[in-house]
Amino acid sequence: MEETSLLCLLLLTTSCKPTQGRYEAHLTLSPSSSQFFQWSSLSLSCEEDDSSAGWTLRRNTTRETRTQCDDWGTSAGSSCNISYIVPSDSGVYWCESREGATSQSINITVSGGAVILQSPVLPVMEGENITLICRTQTSSDLPADFYKHGSLIIDRPTGHVTILHVSKADEGVYRCNIRGHGESPPSWISVTGRPTTTAPPTTAATPTDSAPPLQVFTVVRYLVVFCPYVISTVLMVSLYRHRPTGDGLPVSMATLPPTWAQKVLAEDCDEIAEVSTKMNDDA
Ligand SMILES: *[C@@H]1O[C@H](CO)[C@@H](O)[C@H](O)[C@H]1NC(C)=O
Numbered sequence: 001m002e003e004t005s006l007l008c009l010l011l012l013t014t015s016c017k018p019t020q021g022r023y024e025a026h027l028t029l030s031p032s033s034s035q036f037f038q039w040s041s042l043s044l045s046c047e048e049d050d051s052s053a054g055w056t057l058r059r060n061t062t063r064e065t066r067t068q069c070d071d072w073g074t075s076a077g078s079s080c081n082i083s084y085i086v087p088s089d090s091g092v093y094w095c096e097s098r099e100g101a102t103s104q105s106i107n108i109t110v111s112g113g114a115v116i117l118q119s120p121v122l123p124v125m126e127g128e129n130i131t132l133i134c135r136t137q138t139s140s141d142l143p144a145d146f147y148k149h150g151s152l153i154i155d156r157p158t159g160h161v162t163i164l165h166v167s168k169a170d171e172g173v174y175r176c177n178i179r180g181h182g183e184s185p186p187s188w189i190s191v192t193g194r195p196t197t198t199a200p201p202t203t204a205a206t207p208t209d210s211a212p213p214l215q216v217f218t219v220v221r222y223l224v225v226f227c228p229y230v231i232s233t234v235l236m237v238s239l240y241r242h243r244p245t246g247d248g249l250p251v252s253m254a255t256l257p258p259t260w261a262q263k264v265l266a267e268d269c270d271e272i273a274e275v276s277t278k279m280n281d282d283a
């Protein structure tokens with residue numbers, strides 16, 4: 001098994017390289033929030049690995065589709081500012097390269113009302129802590145009620161709530177209410193599983209980090225996927241090369257007495273049979 005797994009690991013490392021070399025862009029939003037009051041300003045930016053790919057900001061709103069920053073903001077390179085946002089700027093925003101590659105997308109809601117919910121605009125990693133802030137234009141510490149999927153989850157005297165170690169179960173549509181002021185629009189909070197890559201752990205990682213088992217799982221998955229392929233390729237090649245027909249034999253072998261050639265072939269076939277059963281047992 002050592003040799004086959006070594007071969008598989010070799011294939012694993014080489015097959016990972018094209019993915020790592022792929023250029024990407026990450027969309028950042030400043031200030032980072034899912035909701036804004038109208039007349040505030042915001043700044044979007046495509047942080048790219050390769051600036052020659054020509055990343056630009058695009059958006060879909062209820063009125064327009066795939067429009068570029070120049071149609072609704074001030075662009076400079078791969079970033080884009082909007083000075084005075086209005087409710088019709090609500091929509092989904094993303095970065096797109098000239099070749100049509102896209103970044104992750106974010107939902108932005110601009111409210112003409114008195115209350116907004118400030119929640120993470122980007123998907124949150126499982127295990128991280130998130131803070132939700134319910135606020136008016138002038139204050140972020142009024143008593144507030146927080147709702148998930150329309151049901152009250154908690155009321156807080158100070159207008160903010162922290163959810164510790166989020167899990168997939170915390171994903172959903174959140175909203176808040178400040179008595180006497182009003183209700184915020186809804187926002188979707190998305191929770192993603194931990195990545196299975198060897199990225200360095202973030203500062204938010206907890207001691208119960210589940211990264212090592214996931215990495216082991218990835219390697220095992222690759223082995224399971226690649227080993228049958230490698231074994232069958234090796235078997236097919238060796239069977240083809242030792243094909244017991246006269247055509248493929250070198251001249252010197254073909255002119256040998258038939259009994260000798262037959263003996264050699266028979267031995268080779270036994271060896272192949274032995275190797276293949278061993279390999280099958282291991283796999
Ligand atoms: C934007 O709208 C177009 C057309 O409706 C759709 O194909 C595309 O998926 C949307 N993009 C995003 C990021 O939602």
Ligand SMILES: *[C@@H]1O[C@H](CO)[C@@H](O)[C@H](O)[C@H]1NC(C)=O
Binds near residue numbers: 043075076079080081
């Ligand atoms: C966008 O705004 C940021 C900060 O508000 C500023 O540093 C940047 O120069 C602005 N970019 C453009 C294109 O106006």
Ligand SMILES: *[C@@H]1O[C@H](CO)[C@@H](O)[C@H](O)[C@H]1NC(C)=O
Binds near residue numbers: 092106
């Ligand atoms: C944006 O909002 C829609 C519906 O509100 C939701 O289905 C979608 O997943 C959201 N996208 C992101 C990137 O949060």
